[in-house]
Amino acid sequence: xxxxxxxxxxxxxxxxxxxxxxxxxxxxxxxxxxxIPLQFLEHILLELKHAGIVRARRGAKxxxxxxxEADEVTIADIVRAVEGPIAHVQSAPPESIEYxxxxxxxxxxxxxxxxxxxTVLEHVTLADxxxxxxxxxxxxxxxxxxxxxxx
Amino acid sequence: xxxxxxxxxxxxxxxxxxxxxxxxxxxxxxxxxxxIPLQFLEHILLELKHAGIVRARRGAKxxxxxxxEADEVTIADIVRAVEGPIAHVQSAPPESIEYxxxxxxxxxxxxxxxxxxxTVLEHVTLADxxxxxxxxxxxxxxxxxxxxxxx
DNA sequence: GTGCTCCTGACCAACAAGGTCAGGAAAGTC
DNA sequence: GACTTTCCTGACCTTGTTGGTCAGGAGCAC
Numbered sequence: 001x002x003x004x005x006x007x008x009x010x011x012x013x014x015x016x017x018x019x020x021x022x023x024x025x026x027x028x029x030x031x032x033x034x035x036i037p038l039q040f041l042e043h044i045l046l047e048l049k050h051a052g053i054v055r056a057r058r059g060a061k062x063x064x065x066x067x068x069e070a071d072e073v074t075i076a077d078i079v080r081a082v083e084g085p086i087a088h089v090q091s092a093p094p095e096s097i098e099y100x101x102x103x104x105x106x107x108x109x110x111x112x113x114x115x116x117x118x119t120v121l122e123h124v125t126l127a128d129x130x131x132x133x134x135x136x137x138x139x140x141x142x143x144x145x146x147x148x149x150x151x
Numbered sequence: 152x153x154x155x156x157x158x159x160x161x162x163x164x165x166x167x168x169x170x171x172x173x174x175x176x177x178x179x180x181x182x183x184x185x186x187i188p189l190q191f192l193e194h195i196l197l198e199l200k201h202a203g204i205v206r207a208r209r210g211a212k213x214x215x216x217x218x219x220e221a222d223e224v225t226i227a228d229i230v231r232a233v234e235g236p237i238a239h240v241q242s243a244p245p246e247s248i249e250y251x252x253x254x255x256x257x258x259x260x261x262x263x264x265x266x267x268x269x270t271v272l273e274h275v276t277l278a279d280x281x282x283x284x285x286x287x288x289x290x291x292x293x294x295x296x297x298x299x300x301x302x
Numbered sequence: 303g304t305g306c307t308c309c310t311g312a313c314c315a316a317c318a319a320g321g322t323c324a325g326g327a328a329a330g331t332c
Numbered sequence: 333g334a335c336t337t338t339c340c341t342g343a344c345c346t347t348g349t350t351g352g353t354c355a356g357g358a359g360c361a362c
Contacts, residue, residue: 059329147266210360
């Protein structure tokens with residue numbers, strides 16, 4: 001139930017690309033802007049490229065840019081590209097698991113967990129993120145003072 | 152962003168205890184009922200005991216039972232006991248992270264992610280789980296046909 | 303005291319996380 | 333065509349986590 005460094009880095013780098021608006025940005029510049037180890041970042045960008053989220057060109061004037069418009073890329077797309085499926089249980093999708101005895105309804109709970117993650121991750125786009133104009137449901141969740149206290 | 156085997160096992164074992172209603176249940180019986188490796192389960196039950204969720208007695212007539220009423224124990228309690236804090240980013244709580252440049256609003260997103268997880272995990276009790284009477288918000292999330300399809 | 307059952311630490315193999323290193327392959331510039 | 337720049341890729345590395353197993357000790361009931 002945690003967010004890896006890789007996913008966090010990936011989203012941050014993608015946010016920088018979204019802000020750069022289609023001109024290629026060098027890996028080194030992304031690394032500096034977001035304080036990410038360059039060589040690690042390059043591996044991440046490669047994964048994003050393989051997932052079809054980012055494009056790249058080498059050489060002078062080279063760099064990375066988004067393959068789609070910033071409002072067509074969600075945080076969920078990026079997290080899935082680097083971390084794999086969201087909210088798997090024991091490495092299997094929750095809809096495929098069968099529970100017995102008194103745990104029968106646990107499947108519904110894990111499904112609800114996944115659904116609730118999706119309502120956030122699939123609705124926030126990179127455009128939302130850089131502009132700060134998050135979808136209203138997401139803003140509402142983050143506006144609760146209680147959401148900011150540790151437990 | 153995944154649910155570990157340990158957390159899944161812990162919740163299932165706790166559900167069995169909730170259904171047993173205060174008489175001690177042997178580890179072996181829990182392991183059989185939920186098909187969990189016994190020795191692994193014993194370690195998990197020990198963690199639940201240290202977290203104050205479960206109590207135990209040794210010897211003949213021994214076993215495990217819930218330390219609190221089943222409607223006073225949430226899934227979040229159990230997940231935290233075995234997996235640690237929910238939705239940490241790079242092993243730190245989201246409210247403590249500072250983001251720069253175009254990723255500034257990412258903090259709000261991770262806070263919203265945690266809040267959305269909490270709305271499910273902190274509202275489902277073991278009593279709800281065993282009876283199948285999940286809270287209405289959770290039932291609503293799981294009722295969406297879309298929630299059951301992989302992506 | 304003799305089972306029964308929990309309690310605990312040690313151990314283990316496999317894998318993931320979070321990187322670093324070294325070199326190759328395109329693209330542009332002169 | 334040489335050279336520089338920048339991405340591309342695989343190999344490697346250390347540390348920690350996951351998902352267990354093994355062996356023995358300690359408390360409880362009879």
